Amino acid sequence: MDLDYTPEELAFRDEVRAFVQANLPHELSRKVIEHKRLTKDDYLVWQKALYRQGWAAPHWPKEAGGCGWNAVQCHILEEESAQAGAPRVVAFGLYMVGPVIHTFGSPWQKQHYLPRILSSEDWWCQGYSEPGSGSDLASLKTRAVRDGDHYIVNGQKTWTTLAQYADMMFCLVRTSTEGKKQEGISFLLIDMRSPGVEVRPIITLDGEHEVNEVWLTDVKVPVENLVGEEGRGWTYAKFLLSNERTGIAGVSRSKRELAYLKAIAAKEMLGGRPLIENPRFRDKITRVEIDLMALEITVLRVLAADRQGKPLGPEASILKIKGTEIQQALTELMMEAVGPYALPHLPAQWSDHWLGERVGPEYAAPLAAQYFNYRKVSIYGGSNEIQRNIIAQQVLGL
Amino acid sequence: MDFEFTEEQTLLQEAVGKFLEKNYTFEQRREIVGSRVGYSPTVWEGMAGLGLLGVPVPQDDGGFGGGGVETMIVMEALGRHLSVEPYLATVVMAASCIATVGTPDQKSYLLPRIIDGSLRLACAFGEPGARYDLNHVETTARQDGGFWVIDGAKSVVTHGAVADLLIVSARTSGAPGDRDGISLFFVNPGEDGVGGREYPTYDGMRAAEVTFENVQISSDSIIGMADKGLPVLELTVDRAIAALCAEAVGIMTALNAATLDYLKTRQQFGVPIGRFQALQHRMVDMLMHTEQARSMALLAAVKVDDDNVTERRRAVSAAKELVGRAGRFVGQQAIQLHGGMGMTDELIVGHYVKRLAAIDTTFGDADHHLDRFVAAETTPAEPILAKPRSKWKQI
Numbered sequence: 001m002d003l004d005y006t007p008e009e010l011a012f013r014d015e016v017r018a019f020v021q022a023n024l025p026h027e028l029s030r031k032v033i034e035h036k037r038l039t040k041d042d043y044l045v046w047q048k049a050l051y052r053q054g055w056a057a058p059h060w061p062k063e064a065g066g067c068g069w070n071a072v073q074c075h076i077l078e079e080e081s082a083q084a085g086a087p088r089v090v091a092f093g094l095y096m097v098g099p100v101i102h103t104f105g106s107p108w109q110k111q112h113y114l115p116r117i118l119s120s121e122d123w124w125c126q127g128y129s130e131p132g133s134g135s136d137l138a139s140l141k142t143r144a145v146r147d148g149d150h151y152i153v154n155g156q157k158t159w160t161t162l163a164q165y166a167d168m169m170f171c172l173v174r175t176s177t178e179g180k181k182q183e184g185i186s187f188l189l190i191d192m193r194s195p196g197v198e199v200r201p202i203i204t205l206d207g208e209h210e211v212n213e214v215w216l217t218d219v220k221v222p223v224e225n226l227v228g229e230e231g232r233g234w235t236y237a238k239f240l241l242s243n244e245r246t247g248i249a250g251v252s253r254s255k256r257e258l259a260y261l262k263a264i265a266a267k268e269m270l271g272g273r274p275l276i277e278n279p280r281f282r283d284k285i286t287r288v289e290i291d292l293m294a295l296e297i298t299v300l301r302v303l304a305a306d307r308q309g310k311p312l313g314p315e316a317s318i319l320k321i322k323g324t325e326i327q328q329a330l331t332e333l334m335m336e337a338v339g340p341y342a343l344p345h346l347p348a349q350w351s352d353h354w355l356g357e358r359v360g361p362e363y364a365a366p367l368a369a370q371y372f373n374y375r376k377v378s379i380y381g382g383s384n385e386i387q388r389n390i391i392a393q394q395v396l397g398l
Numbered sequence: 399m400d401f402e403f404t405e406e407q408t409l410l411q412e413a414v415g416k417f418l419e420k421n422y423t424f425e426q427r428r429e430i431v432g433s434r435v436g437y438s439p440t441v442w443e444g445m446a447g448l449g450l451l452g453v454p455v456p457q458d459d460g461g462f463g464g465g466g467v468e469t470m471i472v473m474e475a476l477g478r479h480l481s482v483e484p485y486l487a488t489v490v491m492a493a494s495c496i497a498t499v500g501t502p503d504q505k506s507y508l509l510p511r512i513i514d515g516s517l518r519l520a521c522a523f524g525e526p527g528a529r530y531d532l533n534h535v536e537t538t539a540r541q542d543g544g545f546w547v548i549d550g551a552k553s554v555v556t557h558g559a560v561a562d563l564l565i566v567s568a569r570t571s572g573a574p575g576d577r578d579g580i581s582l583f584f585v586n587p588g589e590d591g592v593g594g595r596e597y598p599t600y601d602g603m604r605a606a607e608v609t610f611e612n613v614q615i616s617s618d619s620i621i622g623m624a625d626k627g628l629p630v631l632e633l634t635v636d637r638a639i640a641a642l643c644a645e646a647v648g649i650m651t652a653l654n655a656a657t658l659d660y661l662k663t664r665q666q667f668g669v670p671i672g673r674f675q676a677l678q679h680r681m682v683d684m685l686m687h688t689e690q691a692r693s694m695a696l697l698a699a700v701k702v703d704d705d706n707v708t709e710r711r712r713a714v715s716a717a718k719e720l721v722g723r724a725g726r727f728v729g730q731q732a733i734q735l736h737g738g739m740g741m742t743d744e745l746i747v748g749h750y751v752k753r754l755a756a757i758d759t760t761f762g763d764a765d766h767h768l769d770r771f772v773a774a775e776t777t778p779a780e781p782i783l784a785k786p787r788s789k790w791k792q793i
Contacts, residue, residue, distance in 0.1 A: 001407075001467045002400045003700050009399070072399065286768055287723075290694075290716045297693035304401045318686040391685065392678035396658055 003300065009072060016080045023049040027352070029085030033260060035366040037208075037350045038087055040123070040165045046087050047094075047120040056118045057094050064102040064110070065118050071306040074247075075299070082252035090162065093117040093124035095247075097170040100187070100236050104228035113168075113189070127157040127171030127190065127214060128237070135386050137172070138181045138234060142216060144173035144188060151175075151188060151226070153196075153219040159380070163199045163212040166192050171216075172237055175230050187233035189225040196220075204376075206369035207347055241382070248381070249323035251296045257330045258289055264337045264363055275337060288329045295322050317391040321384045324377040335371040338364035342371075401696070407471060410464075413448050414475045422479040424746050427602075430482060435560050436604040437483050445483070446515030454494045454637070459509045461497070466699035469637070470644035474695075477648025480749055482603050484518050484557035490641045492519035492565055495582070495634045499622035499784045504584075508563075520561035521638075522552035522585075522608055523631065527574075530762040532567070532631050535580050537610060539568035544617050546583060548591075548610040556760075558606030559596035561587060566610070567631055570624050577778065580628045582621040589613050601756035602749065623783040629707075630782050636714045639761050640698035643721045646757050647695045650688040650725065653732045653750045657681065660736055677735060684731050687724035694720045707779035715767040715774065722764030725754035 005013060028042055050056045058074045060066020067073075082088075089095070098117045101109050116122045133140040142155025153173055163169065169190045176184030190197065196219040201209045228236055265276035265285065275281055302316045335342045341360030348354050349365040358365070378384045392398040403411065421441050430438045445451055453468050455461020462468065469490055476485060493512045496504055511517035528534035537550025548568055558564070564585045572579030585592065591613035596606045622630050661672030661681060671677055694717035701713035729751035733740035740747050758764065770777075 001403065001696070001700060003697065005399055282772060283768055286772055287719075290720050290768075290771065291690070293697065293716050294690040294693045294720055297697050298689060300399055301401055301693065301696075304399055308402075318689055322686060322690065385679070388679045388682040389675070391682045392675075396678075396681060396685065398658075398661060398672040398678050398681065 003297070005072075005076075009076065012073060013076050013080065016077050017084075019053060019055075020080050020084045020086065023053070024081075024084055024086050028087065031352050032087050033085040033256065034363060035350070035370050036352045037347075037366075040162075043087050043090055044120055046081075047089055050089070051119050056120070057098060059095075060098060060102060064098075065114055071303045075303055078247055079252040082250075083256055085256065088253070090123070092126050092161075092166075092170070093120070093122065093168075096126060096240050097124055097189075100170070100227060100240050101189075103239065104187075104232075104236050106224065106227075108224060109189070109227065122167040123162070123165045125160050125163040125166035125169045125192075125214075127160060127169045129159045130156060131158050135383055137237075138185065140172055140174060140185065142171070142173045144175050144186060144221070146175070146223070149223050151221045151223065153188070153190065153216045153221055155216050157214040157216070158202070158211075160199075160212045160214045161210060163192070163214050164201065164209065166199075168192060169197075169214065170227075172233050175233075182234040183231055185233040185237070186230045187227040187236045188221050189227065190216075190219060190221050191225075194219050194221070204373065206372040207345065208369065208373065210373075249295055249299050249319040250327055251292065251299050251323065254292055254323070254326050254330060255296075257327070257334075258285075258292060261285060261330055261334050261337065264334060267361070267363075268337050268339065281333075281337070284333055288326060288333065291322070291329075292326055295319070295326060298322070317387070317395055320381065321378075321387050324384060327377050328374050331367075331371040331374040335367045338367055342368040345369075403467075403471070407468060410453075410462075410468060411471045411475070414450060414472050417444060417448055418475055418479040418481070422481060424480075424749075427480055427482070431602040436598070437557070437560060442483055442518075443515050445485070446513065449513075450485075451489050451515055452493070452509075452513035453489060455497050455509055455513060459497055459505055460513055461493075461509070466637070466640050466702040469641050470695060470699040473641045473644035474648035474651075477645035477753075478652045480602070480649070480746070480753055482601075484520065484560060486638055486641055486645075487520045487557045487561070488512060488518050491521045491634050491638050492563075494637055495521075495565060495621065495630060498633065499630050499782065501618070501784075503618070504621070517562050518557065518560055519563045519565060520555050520557045520606075521634070522555045522558065522564050522566045523635065524553045524555070526551060526553045528553075530766045531575070532635060533577050533580060533628055534574050535567050535569045536574045537566065537568045539570050539581060539583060541617075542614075545614045546617065546619060548583065548585060548613040548615065550610050552608045552610075554599075554605045555608050556599070556603055556605045558587075558608055559594060559604060563587070564608065565621065567627060572625075577628050577780070579625050580631065581624045582627040582631060583615060584619045584621060585610070585613060585615055589615060599756060601753040603756075626780070626783045629780045633710075633782060635761050636702055636710060639714050639718050640695070640702040642757050642760060643691070643695040643698050643717045646721045646725050646754055647688065647692045649750050649754055649757075650684075650691060650728045653728055653747065653754075654681075654684055654688055656747060656750075657684065657732045657735050660739075664737075671735075680731050680735060684728045687727050691721045691724040708774050708777075711774040711777065712771055715762075715771040718762060719764045719767040719771060722758040722767070725758055726764075729754045 057066035058069045058077050062068040094117060101113050130140050144151040144153045169192055171188045171190050172185050173188050174184050175186040196217040198215040200213040202211045202213060203209055266274050268275040270278050302312060305312055341364040344359045421444060449462055450472055452461035453464045453472055457463035496508050525536055539546045539548050564587055566583050566585045567580055568583055569579055570581040591611040593609040594606045596604055599605050661677060662670050664671050697713050698717035701710050704710045732747055733751055736747050739745055
């Protein structure tokens with residue numbers, strides 16, 4: 001029993017840390033840490049730095065252009081990046097569709113798409129949810145009809161994150177209405193520049209444009225963009241979700257956010273004393289801190305099992321639920337910490353370039369929006385209620 | 399990073415598991431709880447035979463040479479079987495304490511007798527006005543000729559009445575609440591002036607209120623250095639807390655298994671009640687609390703042996719806080735999901751829940767450890783001092 005990294009892992013961590021220090025621009029990490037609005041370029045700067053180092057896809061096998069690292073090494077990169085304030089790597093290409101193409105794609109798809117995913121040349125988005133298909137994803141209705149060398153796609157996708165930047169979309173479509181609803185689903189790669197693709201912004205309660213509706217009207221998709229076999233899309237979609245591992249807990253980011261929360265609570269004053277000394281507020285922070293300590297060990301337990309090739313136990317299933325609960329608690333406490341100065345709604349102040357007169361402390365400006373934005377984390381990627389259903393059925397056998 | 403048990407640890411786990419399955423069924427436990435002494439001398443002897451009573455004692459002193467992890471393994475099993483044996487007090491606390499700061503004479507006399515099962519100890523650290531503060535010590539010890547003289551009262555001393563020897567914290571200088579001036583003593587409960595009142599606690603154990611009135615004990619009854627007892631007292635209690643966290647994890651695991659079984663078998667509205675989503679999600683939450691608690695019990699087991707006192711305090715208190723919260727949730731929901739059956743004395747469920755509740759209020763509840771966690775960085779970390787070797791004494 002040893003909770004520390006091995007000497008080799010420590011040496012590896014030092015190498016990663018040195019790389020992050022040398023390649024993460026200070027301006028960028030400051031924006032991330034202070035919750036400033038990130039541009040498309042901000043994400044790309046970091047992803048391209050990782051690419052130049054050969055670390056864009058740490059978890060992919062070497063023959064696919066990845067590093068072939070084990071779970072612990074991937075965790076170390078994630079941890080070092082998050083602690084230093086690197087923007088998160090946009091998951092759709094590198095973490096979601098990439099492994100699907102590598103595992104199930106045609107030689108042409110691998111040759112064409114994988115290098116472009118690695119270099120972040122293509123920005124991908126995820127065409128899963130539909131207005132009538134949220135948690136019951138398999139009920140999706142977007143129709144793809146074979147017409148010679150093409151599929152003709154009609155339907156509507158929704159909650160499509162950052163589709164406004166996307167070059168490509170991986171999309172679940174219905175190619176058959178026969179048999180079980182899961183069996184008629186196929187996995188298509190759609191060029192967002194195709195005629196008939198229309199992206200309409202959805203403004204969320206924080207006032208931001210992060211998600212979109214994607215309307216598909218008679219969109220022609222070449223047959224070579226079908227991944228694997230027709231009607232097997234549900235299998236690939238499930239494979240994609242099973243690749244979600246320990247990163248989903250977001251422990252490293254939450255550790256950084258906890259430190260930021262403490263820094264804010266040390267600056268804010270209550271009755272002439274720093275807010276962090278107020279027992280009522282301090283206890284709330286501390287309970288989250290302890291939950292996070294436990295989750296970190298839980299993540300390490302999962303990593304250790306993974307490294308030994310053991311099947312993941314019940315501890316793996318709780319990562320998403322517990323991780324998002326902690327993330328939400330942290331954003332909630334940050335907003336609470338700044339008191340009335342959470343109220344001013346001045347989105348211009350969330351940008352890094354705001355030179356006008358500020359209202360309230362600089363750190364306070366984005367915190368309410370952040371709180372409202374983070375309500376999403378217990379909904380996306382399988383709502384926490386769906387996660388509980390999964391654990392009840394697959395772990396507990398209920 | 400390695401969460402595997404060594405071969406030796408796995409053997410230990412199997413041995414203690416097998417032994418308890420045979421000798422500590424719920425029915426056997428019921429008889430033990432109702433017996434005159436409130437523990438089982440036969441089981442105790444059996445545990446000695448397996449070497450369990452020497453688990454945390456160094457091999458040089460005749461023990462197993464285990465640390466926090468070995469203790470965790472044993473305690474988790476004891477938790478699953480709801481043991482009422484004086485293992486925590488005698489082995490986890492007293493034996494480790496003696497091994498840490500005892501004189502060669504104390505070690506060579508006491509440790510073999512603890513290991514072979516002939517000597518049981520209890521730790522009298524709590525006081526009526528102290529709540530959970532270890533340094534709130536009003537009991538006094540003063541030197542008088544060649545003796546120490548103890549006066550005061552100790553509260554809720556678990557297994558106090560069956561102990562052959564007590565370890566007592568007493569103030570040798572300073573005022574109640576001072577960190578300095580606390581010393582630890584062996585007191586034979588048969589000494590003149592020692593009074594006691596034994597009573598059952600709601601978790602099936604026994605405890606005692608113990609009083610000391612002008613109790614004379616010999617000068618070599620002191621453990622460690624005079625006035626410098628707090629660090630060893632704190633370490634001893636931290637070891638106990640880490641062990642209690644493991645015990646609680648054993649209980650929660652067993653409680654979840656019992657509840658899950660009930661959800662799958664109990665029929666209402668023509669289906670097993672585990673079909674109902676409200677109950678499924680509750681069960682999942684119980685599982686999550688338990689796995690988080692397990693992670694913290696592991697952390698505490700590893701860090702309790704850490705020389706860095708701040709790290710140790712943070713880990714142990716964080717573990718106790720989280721285990722306290724988790725235990726309350728799991729316990730309450732286990733009763734709720736068992737419905738009326740969960741309310742009965744007949745089922746083991748209520749007994750598990752009561753022990754979980756007792757663990758929370760032993761050596762500091764969740765709130766106490768939230769405070770201690772926050773204060774960990776700023777609380778002084780005094781060194782642990784053993785009694786000076788005799789050649790120094792002569793100088």
